[in-house]
Amino acid sequence: MNKDVEPGRSGTLHKTPANPITPQDVADFQRDGVVCLRGMLDSGWCDMLRDASLEMMDSGAGRVREPKLQEGKGRFYSNVYLSDLDERFRLLREASPAPEIAATLMGCESVRFYYDQLFIKTPGTAAPTPWHNDLPFWPFAGNDLISIWIALTPVSARTSGVQYVAGSHRWNKMFRAVTPDYDPRFLDPALEECPDYGSPDTPSAGKVLSWDMQPGDVLCHHPLTVHGASGNASATQTRVGLSIRYLGKDVRWDPREHTMKLRRPPEVAPGEYPEDDVAFPTVWSRRQGFLQPQGQAAPK
């Protein structure tokens, strides 16, 4: 079998990005704290992951978060650590184009897997994704952390897409973390609430970026870039976004109150690089390609 493909539902699953990542993409990511890359995963990947995502939502498994919505007003579903629960997500985390995209944009030689997270909004969902940035949720400090948000359905910039304040990663500001279900354990009173940059009443803090997307397009964002999303105004189209997060080279372990509970904290002291191959397996390196995470069977 060709080293670059895995058998997939519709033929093969490619392991390298389906389109080149250009120096301009890297410059845009550095300038804006977000970039939209087109056609990174083909339909084999997208069909398989969309099916897995919708099955996951129906199963009720995992660390599900859902705001209480009015009867008949859609559903905003979120879940994390999907790759522990389903082989199809594990293929994404360690045998897909995602780690190479992450390493290329961060300018790193290798990346460690952090976690994955699903965001589904069924048609007519009123609930927004509150504006926030990600680092306040995470027990890390540093610059080399990245989220790759993969569109698994068509996404409309105006009515369901994630929106970003361009350049807000350079504000160096941590806003109060807020989960889709407004879990009070994340609400750090020492941090300021993030303004709703989607509202016309909020003074502009910079250009708001968002994109119409097709399955396989990806949004890549820095953990301090401020972002949020409306509900899903479509009457027919479910919106499925799958975020996968990786760590690069300048990350330091920074356990703080009001951050997410990891499935296994790293065995390193605060302030150190999280060199723990069980908690955060190195899944890809530019020199060696895909690496077998410790203690895990090769993905089938």
Ligand SMILES: O=C(O)CCC(=O)C(=O)O
């Ligand atoms: O998909 C969404 O609505 C939110 C995505 C998000 O906040 C993230 O990936 O960090």
